[in-house]
Amino acid sequence: MNYLSHPLSLLTVLGFIGIAQAGTAGPIAETPVRFYINAGVGGIFANTNTSFTTNSTSVLYSPTAIGTSLFSLPDINWQNKFKNGYSFNAALGQYFNPNWRGDVEFLYQNIERDSFGSYGWREQNSVTGAVYAQQANNPISNITARANIYSFLTNIAYDFNGMGKWQPIIGAGIGVAWLNSGSIQTNNTLNIDDPNTPVVETASAIQNSPSLYGTAFAWQFKAGISYKVSDMATAIFLYRLYGTTQFKGSESNIVSNPGVAGQSIFFAGQHDIKGLLINAVELNMRFNV
Numbered sequence: 001m002n003y004l005s006h007p008l009s010l011l012t013v014l015g016f017i018g019i020a021q022a023g024t025a026g027p028i029a030e031t032p033v034r035f036y037i038n039a040g041v042g043g044i045f046a047n048t049n050t051s052f053t054t055n056s057t058s059v060l061y062s063p064t065a066i067g068t069s070l071f072s073l074p075d076i077n078w079q080n081k082f083k084n085g086y087s088f089n090a091a092l093g094q095y096f097n098p099n100w101r102g103d104v105e106f107l108y109q110n111i112e113r114d115s116f117g118s119y120g121w122r123e124q125n126s127v128t129g130a131v132y133a134q135q136a137n138n139p140i141s142n143i144t145a146r147a148n149i150y151s152f153l154t155n156i157a158y159d160f161n162g163m164g165k166w167q168p169i170i171g172a173g174i175g176v177a178w179l180n181s182g183s184i185q186t187n188n189t190l191n192i193d194d195p196n197t198p199v200v201e202t203a204s205a206i207q208n209s210p211s212l213y214g215t216a217f218a219w220q221f222k223a224g225i226s227y228k229v230s231d232m233a234t235a236i237f238l239y240r241l242y243g244t245t246q247f248k249g250s251e252s253n254i255v256s257n258p259g260v261a262g263q264s265i266f267f268a269g270q271h272d273i274k275g276l277l278i279n280a281v282e283l284n285m286r287f288n289v
Helices: 008-024
Strands: 034-054 059-064 067-072 078-097 102-123 130-157 166-181 185-195 199-208 212-230 233-244 247-249 252-256 263-268 270-273 277-288
Touching: 034 102, 034 233, 034 270, 059 263, 059 277, 067 185, 078 233, 078 252, 078 263, 078 277, 102 166, 102 277, 130 185, 130 212, 166 233, 252 270
Parallel strands: none
Antiparallel strands: 034 078, 034 277, 059 067, 067 102, 078 102, 102 130, 130 166, 166 212, 185 199, 199 252, 212 233, 212 247, 233 277, 247 270, 252 263
């Protein structure tokens, strides 16, 4: 009897063959998850100017030419100009497919901060409030410090195909930023020359600028081109546009006649400063892991 001629026998043999082949072939292979790390350095070209104007607290003096006088510094104007600097970044990411990827990035930026401004001087009758003498536009000379910005951002990026080892790149991200820049001290002479009184006086003065601090929302856009050095490494030339929402400016003060018997300290309150806008050109390296 030819068992293979029987339909059920033929199906049984084919079934055993299929089971044997499946056992030797093993499980169906899955595409492995691909990760990468990225690190880079850059040069910064900042484009932010901030300005804040307020009146100081008052100081009472007696005796004076009008008996008892109330002195104040109106229109204290502090300005910041953020200029060039440098940056470092590091990121850990994942490829979603050959083109799309996402990462979590730490970004450190260090930029130059110029602080300068001006303020007025006013003497008033402490009882009536009438202005006895005043002077406008006493200068606060320019002095330079550094501002540090620390950011954590989540990014998504797209790598274009079609240029061999070269690939154009675009990306965007959002996150949170912290700013830290200390108070800056300048020394200027307070010159009072009011022809209406007339009052002519000169006094030394120290100006202590606001320190800058706080947390803000951060965003960025990236564009550049990459070159595949090897299967594991890619070099990237990148442009980054980075911005934030508002930060804080601390209380500041101006000291007239510092260190002598007539010393007076005039305080100006806390305030907001507008967000930063930073351009950067970077060289990055991406390594597949």
